[in-house]
Amino acid sequence: MTSFSIQTFGCRVNQAEAFWWTDVLQKKGLKFEKDLLQSDLVVINSCTLTSRADSDTRRFIKRMSRLNPTAKLIVTGCYAERTPEELKRMPQVWQVFSNAEKKAITGEIISLARPKAVESTLAFRSRALVKVQDGCDFRCTFCIIPSVRGQSVSTGKREILSRVRELAARGFKEIVLTGIHLSCYGFDLKPRSSLLELLREITSIEELSR
Template sequence: MKLKTHTLGCKVNQYETEYLREGLASIGYSDAVDGEGADLCIVNTCTVTGEGDAKSRQVIRRMARENPAAKIVVMGCYATRAPEEVKLLPGVTEVLTDKRELPDLLGRFGVTDVPTGISGFGSRHRAYVKVQDGCLLRCSFCIIPHVRPDLASRPMQHVIDEVARLVDRGYREVVLTGIHLGHYGVDFNRLKPKSEWTRLAHLVEALANLPGDFRIRLSSIEATEVTRELMDVMAAHPEKVCPHLHISMQSGSDGVLRRMRRRWGAQRFVDRCAMLKERLDRPAITTDIIVGFPGETEEEFLETVEVSRAVGFSKIHIFPFSARRGTPAASFDDQLPKPLKQERVHRLAEVEAELRDEYFRSLEGMQLRVLVESKLDNGRYIGTACRYAPVEVEVPAELEGKFVDVVAGGLVDGKIQGVQ
């Protein structure tokens, strides 16, 4: 039996697809090679933007065209948001609207020993591990809480066992991910006294104490969840926990943040990042920023630029505002024209490049632990440092997928030159 999968969107989706692939492999499914028809196709969709919806539909139609005899199962946030729309697409035999039903889906296909996690992540050198699902926030621009509203944290022992398996299989970096990662444990804590609460810091601490040559990286987290407790764990385990946090800012303007229904102002965000820098040695701080939010003035955009400089981000994921039907922001007055949004994207991208190079240069002379990932055209290898910086190194082929310790040299074409 042959299987084809396609995943759009976030790290959580990638993990969930891998979970299904592994479960189906246990009953004889194998990945179809290029040009080979599949018996079963799984499409894991995204609905963060309208473009995500469109790409999801394109993939489903292509799967149906190329695999006319296949059953097509569609899951993911677009499937949850618009199941009736998805059912009408060619070849679709099932639409899964609730990710909590993944074990049941495997059972319907004949998997009797339903896994509690994964033990591999394809040919990648890093593995994503989903530890949490659901979001309680109601940011005015975001559709995700409408399609993944229920908080569900995985039992800590399941996560510990899964990470141990991945490390045993040779994965050197494990990325903890969730829909709202910083809310790990919140659902466990509702009926417990505060002294017995489980938090993300407790999970990271437990994983950092596992034996083996590996490191843990955290995916996106909110500023209010960068707690002293979490910073203490990161500082206590510098070899195991990457000194890098992706802290979602979205805007540096208090006016825009209020319209976005975010939970803090710009100064509080800056202060939390400053606290992180005081606790750790030159941590990498990356972020997401939406430009062109309804009503965003030139002054508010410049406030975002100013805050970005104050924090000193090493990378900014920049998104022009995309109105999502069903969210409050989609009906706000003062929607900005596309050319203005694109112009601000371009200007912020120039600032991002400047800040990135400035941060990378600040690492010169520092020892970095690099995960060697792939060979470049020049015969050298590219890898990712603990501080989420691309590093070019000259190493033998047998070190691909392993760690090397290098001293950060100069910057060439946006890549740090690693010196051994």
Template sequence: MSERTCRLVTLGCKVNQYETQLVKESLLSSGFREAAEDEAADLCFVNTCTVTGEADSKGRQLIRQLAKKNPGTRTIVMGCYATRDPEVLRDLPGVFEVVSDKRELPDVLNRLGIVDIPDGISHFDGRRRAFVKIQDGCILRCTYCIIPEVRPGLRSRSPESIYAEVRRLIDNGYREIVLSGIHVGHYGVDTTRAKSGLPPFRLWHLFEKLDRIPGDWRMRLSSIEAVEVNDEFIRTAASCEHLCPQFHPSLQSGSEAVLRRMRRRYSIEKFLDKLEQMREQLDNPAFTTDVIVGFPGETDAEFQETLAACRRARFMKIHVFPFSKRKGTPAADFENQVAPEVRKDRCQILSDLERDLAEEYYQTLVGRELEVLVEGVSRKRPGWVHGNDRRYAPVEVPGTTDDIGKFVSAHGESAGRHQVTAVRVGSESIVGSR
């Protein structure tokens, strides 16, 4: 019997990429192979996203394109959009099955003759950095967010399963593991509840457990809510040698009034206080964040408060998102929607501030030892490579393609708005060093 071929396409976040990888490894271990670029696949998988209306339409477009380019294919659609609106997706060409409830995925795979579904991934395509999903679901109700509708309830993976997966990925050459999820700060909340009878095992316990894995590797936390940073978290983060001192607490707005309308759970002072506590106990940690600009009713004064809070927080990176209405969320129906041109102007102002703050932070890395995970060669500077340091600062350092996927020890020499420039240390191969 000839080999069956498959094609997998992912939209959306790293958690989706992780889930696609899991399906892919199931297919490959059951005798499928990935179709070549110009070859029609027998089976297509689309892992959808529904974070915005554009993500929905991208998903529908993709499914139609796959049906055209892979005549006779059977397309299986999964992911957040599939959960949210399975009926619409079922009617699209080529669609064989819509997995609206992720728990049904093993049954769907079984029906295709795929019985060997691994407990975790062994590879993460195309990178030296692998994302590991440690939990799923969010039980909060931020007024702009649709995620709790499509990923409700909390489901934390067992520490043993995560440990085995991280070990496997390190053995397979991955140097950086990013602990990811939908709301990672709630890791272990579901398994720690009194009725479970299990001893508490929260995020910081997981750090400790994973930190015992020997070798040349590092782990990073994808995000954390400031209110979930407690003394144990900080103490453990400071003592785990493999954990990178970079954290992503989402600010979303620097205005108390806007935070209340967003139904966020912290005050600005509390948020900034947590960052200070971490700065006191960790070695120059880097903070990155998300900010939504132009949330309904955001006044100019409220936007100014966001700028002020960002300055005080000294973020290294700010992901700036103009508010976009998400049908089905309370904020989509709020009055006083902010005009698109005002949102655009405010995004520009915040992005300008972001570049200034980035440079300020990068300056703190000048004169320091850096551990750069090399990702590629510099396009502008022959003889140089680029990558990220433990604090996720982008760094350029002399090097060659041989360095890609490896750690390079470097010394920060200078910093600009976009990156730190470094020289190599502890290596003979200083190429093109100034």
């Protein structure tokens, strides 16, 4: 069985994406490996908010190349969006995905591993993370995020509620909603919605305690 690990840098949105990838890949039969040094494949979800964040990603890639030289490395996230060619030149980096290509990552891994589907456990989490919004429409002079995440995009309520109900049915009692600019949730939807409306519908799901 192909094993995988995920190293997340930066914001809670990156954590939510890692949560979703883990769920999808486990359902497809891949083994989640907590020990990065024992993993066949490592997905690195990067941050580029500061130069320190960029440096952390580069150091991690070099460390993995030294300590787990057989692992394939996939790099995505905001650093990968900003300077993909720089990352492609680094040793052991197998593929680089932009933020817009993130949904293709699990399919690429599954096509490589060809695993058999099983039930996902997500046993290493006590709460579930769900990304409901991405991007930002504001252009603050000090912030690079809008240029690497794009404009604000909200996930449709039907998709979110379906995901929350699924997680609740699997025993999760706490759901953490994430976004780059959560207060803008729903402004781009038709009909227009809001974070408050979404929260009201989520809290009506009986299986959730909070």
